[in-house]
Amino acid sequence: MTTMRELPHPATEDIRLPEVMHALSDEVRLELVRRLADGVEGNCTLLSGDIEIHKSTLSHHYRVLREAGVTRTRVDGRDRHIRLNREALDGRFPGLLDSVLHALHA
Protein backbone atom coordinates (compact mmCIF):
# COMPACT_ATOMS: atom_id res chain seq x y z
CA MET A 1 0.00 0.00 0.00
CA THR A 2 1.32 3.38 -0.92
CA THR A 3 0.74 6.42 1.28
CA MET A 4 2.06 8.91 -1.22
CA ARG A 5 0.05 12.12 -1.40
CA GLU A 6 0.56 15.80 -2.01
CA LEU A 7 -0.13 18.39 0.68
CA PRO A 8 -2.59 21.19 -0.23
CA HIS A 9 -1.25 24.10 -2.22
CA PRO A 10 -3.03 26.89 -4.12
CA ALA A 11 -4.13 26.41 -7.71
CA THR A 12 -1.99 28.41 -10.13
CA GLU A 13 -4.64 31.10 -10.59
CA ASP A 14 -4.93 31.50 -6.82
CA ILE A 15 -1.23 32.23 -6.26
CA ARG A 16 -1.09 35.82 -5.02
CA LEU A 17 1.82 38.22 -5.32
CA PRO A 18 1.79 39.55 -1.71
CA GLU A 19 1.86 35.98 -0.33
CA VAL A 20 4.69 34.96 -2.65
CA MET A 21 6.70 38.05 -1.74
CA HIS A 22 6.06 37.39 1.96
CA ALA A 23 7.16 33.77 1.57
CA LEU A 24 10.38 35.02 -0.01
CA SER A 25 11.07 37.71 2.59
CA ASP A 26 12.73 35.50 5.18
CA GLU A 27 16.40 34.45 5.25
CA VAL A 28 15.66 30.80 6.05
CA ARG A 29 12.93 30.45 3.44
CA LEU A 30 15.16 32.13 0.85
CA GLU A 31 17.92 29.64 1.71
CA LEU A 32 15.50 26.73 1.24
CA VAL A 33 14.45 28.14 -2.13
CA ARG A 34 18.11 28.60 -3.10
CA ARG A 35 18.76 24.95 -2.31
CA LEU A 36 15.79 23.90 -4.44
CA ALA A 37 16.84 26.05 -7.38
CA ASP A 38 18.26 23.16 -9.38
CA GLY A 39 14.74 21.79 -9.77
CA VAL A 40 15.45 18.53 -8.00
CA GLU A 41 12.93 17.33 -5.46
CA GLY A 42 14.49 17.43 -2.00
CA ASN A 43 13.90 15.29 1.04
CA CYS A 44 13.06 17.83 3.75
CA THR A 45 15.33 16.20 6.32
CA LEU A 46 18.32 16.20 4.00
CA LEU A 47 17.48 19.61 2.58
CA SER A 48 17.41 21.50 5.86
CA GLY A 49 19.03 19.15 8.37
CA ASP A 50 22.00 21.49 8.83
CA ILE A 51 19.91 24.63 9.43
CA GLU A 52 20.06 25.22 13.15
CA ILE A 53 16.54 26.24 14.01
CA HIS A 54 13.82 24.44 15.89
CA LYS A 55 12.03 21.73 13.95
CA SER A 56 8.66 23.40 14.47
CA THR A 57 10.01 26.70 13.12
CA LEU A 58 11.31 24.87 10.09
CA SER A 59 7.92 23.25 9.59
CA HIS A 60 6.38 26.69 9.73
CA HIS A 61 8.74 27.92 7.00
CA TYR A 62 7.89 24.94 4.80
CA ARG A 63 4.21 25.60 5.30
CA VAL A 64 4.50 29.31 4.42
CA LEU A 65 6.33 28.41 1.20
CA ARG A 66 3.77 25.75 0.29
CA GLU A 67 0.68 27.80 1.13
CA ALA A 68 2.00 30.73 -0.93
CA GLY A 69 2.43 28.39 -3.89
CA VAL A 70 6.22 28.69 -3.96
CA THR A 71 6.79 24.98 -3.31
CA ARG A 72 4.94 21.69 -3.54
CA THR A 73 5.27 19.01 -0.91
CA ARG A 74 4.78 15.32 -1.45
CA VAL A 75 4.35 13.01 1.52
CA ASP A 76 5.73 9.50 1.10
CA GLY A 77 5.19 7.56 4.29
CA ARG A 78 7.27 9.36 6.91
CA ASP A 79 9.24 11.32 4.32
CA ARG A 80 8.38 14.68 2.87
CA HIS A 81 9.73 15.71 -0.48
CA ILE A 82 9.71 19.29 -1.57
CA ARG A 83 10.29 21.01 -4.89
CA LEU A 84 9.87 24.46 -6.34
CA ASN A 85 6.48 25.10 -7.92
CA ARG A 86 8.35 26.66 -10.79
CA GLU A 87 5.94 26.16 -13.68
CA ALA A 88 3.04 27.74 -11.80
CA LEU A 89 5.14 30.62 -10.46
CA ASP A 90 6.70 31.35 -13.82
CA GLY A 91 3.25 31.30 -15.38
CA ARG A 92 1.75 33.66 -12.85
CA PHE A 93 4.70 36.03 -12.37
CA PRO A 94 7.16 35.72 -15.24
CA GLY A 95 10.74 36.46 -14.27
CA LEU A 96 10.07 36.84 -10.56
CA LEU A 97 11.53 33.57 -9.32
CA ASP A 98 14.48 33.85 -11.70
CA SER A 99 15.32 37.35 -10.47
CA VAL A 100 15.14 36.17 -6.85
CA LEU A 101 17.32 33.14 -7.55
CA HIS A 102 19.75 35.39 -9.41
CA ALA A 103 19.87 37.73 -6.42
CA LEU A 104 20.53 34.79 -4.10
CA HIS A 105 23.50 33.68 -6.16
CA ALA A 106 24.93 37.17 -6.66
Added chain:
Amino acid sequence: MTTMRELPHPATEDIRLPEVMHALSDEVRLELVRRLADGVEGNCTLLSGDIEIHKSTLSHHYRVLREAGVTRTRVDGRDRHIRLNREALDGRFPGLLDSVLHALHA
Protein backbone atom coordinates in the same frame (compact mmCIF):
# COMPACT_ATOMS: atom_id res chain seq x y z
CA MET B 1 15.87 79.57 2.62
CA THR B 2 15.30 76.09 1.29
CA THR B 3 14.38 73.21 3.55
CA MET B 4 14.77 70.54 0.89
CA ARG B 5 16.42 67.39 2.14
CA GLU B 6 16.30 63.66 1.57
CA LEU B 7 15.22 61.24 4.29
CA PRO B 8 17.67 58.44 5.18
CA HIS B 9 17.73 55.39 2.97
CA PRO B 10 20.23 52.53 2.68
CA ALA B 11 23.27 52.80 0.43
CA THR B 12 22.92 50.63 -2.66
CA GLU B 13 25.27 47.97 -1.30
CA ASP B 14 23.26 47.80 1.93
CA ILE B 15 19.95 47.05 0.21
CA ARG B 16 19.02 43.53 1.32
CA LEU B 17 16.81 41.05 -0.48
CA PRO B 18 14.67 39.95 2.51
CA GLU B 19 13.86 43.60 3.37
CA VAL B 20 12.98 44.41 -0.25
CA MET B 21 10.75 41.35 -0.49
CA HIS B 22 9.08 42.25 2.80
CA ALA B 23 8.51 45.81 1.62
CA LEU B 24 6.83 44.40 -1.49
CA SER B 25 4.68 41.85 0.35
CA ASP B 26 1.85 44.19 1.32
CA GLU B 27 -1.12 45.18 -0.87
CA VAL B 28 -0.94 48.88 -0.01
CA ARG B 29 2.82 49.12 -0.51
CA LEU B 30 2.53 47.26 -3.80
CA GLU B 31 -0.15 49.73 -4.90
CA LEU B 32 2.13 52.67 -4.03
CA VAL B 33 4.95 51.06 -6.02
CA ARG B 34 2.58 50.47 -8.94
CA ARG B 35 1.64 54.16 -8.93
CA LEU B 36 5.32 55.15 -8.93
CA ALA B 37 6.18 52.79 -11.78
CA ASP B 38 6.28 55.55 -14.39
CA GLY B 39 9.38 56.95 -12.69
CA VAL B 40 7.81 60.30 -11.90
CA GLU B 41 8.36 61.70 -8.43
CA GLY B 42 5.05 61.79 -6.60
CA ASN B 43 3.77 64.09 -3.91
CA CYS B 44 2.77 61.73 -1.09
CA THR B 45 -0.54 63.47 -0.46
CA LEU B 46 -1.57 63.28 -4.10
CA LEU B 47 -0.12 59.80 -4.54
CA SER B 48 -2.03 58.12 -1.75
CA GLY B 49 -4.77 60.57 -0.84
CA ASP B 50 -7.49 58.23 -2.08
CA ILE B 51 -6.24 55.16 -0.19
CA GLU B 52 -8.58 54.77 2.75
CA ILE B 53 -6.27 53.88 5.59
CA HIS B 54 -5.17 55.86 8.60
CA LYS B 55 -2.51 58.48 7.92
CA SER B 56 -0.14 56.91 10.45
CA THR B 57 -0.51 53.51 8.77
CA LEU B 58 0.29 55.12 5.45
CA SER B 59 3.36 56.79 6.97
CA HIS B 60 4.44 53.36 8.21
CA HIS B 61 4.13 51.94 4.69
CA TYR B 62 6.18 54.80 3.24
CA ARG B 63 8.84 54.25 5.87
CA VAL B 64 9.04 50.48 5.22
CA LEU B 65 9.50 51.15 1.49
CA ARG B 66 12.14 53.79 2.10
CA GLU B 67 14.11 51.86 4.74
CA ALA B 68 14.21 48.81 2.49
CA GLY B 69 15.66 50.94 -0.29
CA VAL B 70 12.64 50.57 -2.58
CA THR B 71 11.88 54.30 -2.61
CA ARG B 72 13.56 57.60 -1.91
CA THR B 73 11.79 60.43 -0.14
CA ARG B 74 12.58 64.10 -0.51
CA VAL B 75 11.22 66.58 2.00
CA ASP B 76 10.43 70.04 0.65
CA GLY B 77 9.02 72.17 3.43
CA ARG B 78 5.75 70.49 4.37
CA ASP B 79 5.66 68.36 1.25
CA ARG B 80 7.12 64.92 0.78
CA HIS B 81 8.03 63.68 -2.64
CA ILE B 82 8.60 60.02 -3.29
CA ARG B 83 10.07 58.10 -6.19
CA LEU B 84 11.20 54.57 -6.90
CA ASN B 85 14.87 53.92 -6.12
CA ARG B 86 15.03 52.16 -9.45
CA GLU B 87 18.68 52.52 -10.37
CA ALA B 88 19.88 51.12 -7.04
CA LEU B 89 17.34 48.28 -7.03
CA ASP B 90 18.06 47.32 -10.62
CA GLY B 91 21.77 47.33 -9.83
CA ARG B 92 21.41 45.15 -6.76
CA PHE B 93 18.71 42.77 -7.97
CA PRO B 94 18.44 42.87 -11.76
CA GLY B 95 14.97 42.11 -13.06
CA LEU B 96 13.29 41.96 -9.66
CA LEU B 97 11.45 45.28 -9.73
CA ASP B 98 10.48 44.80 -13.37
CA SER B 99 9.01 41.37 -12.68
CA VAL B 100 7.02 42.76 -9.73
CA LEU B 101 5.75 45.70 -11.77
CA HIS B 102 4.85 43.31 -14.58
CA ALA B 103 2.94 41.14 -12.10
CA LEU B 104 1.08 44.21 -10.79
CA HIS B 105 -0.04 45.16 -14.28
CA ALA B 106 -0.96 41.62 -15.30
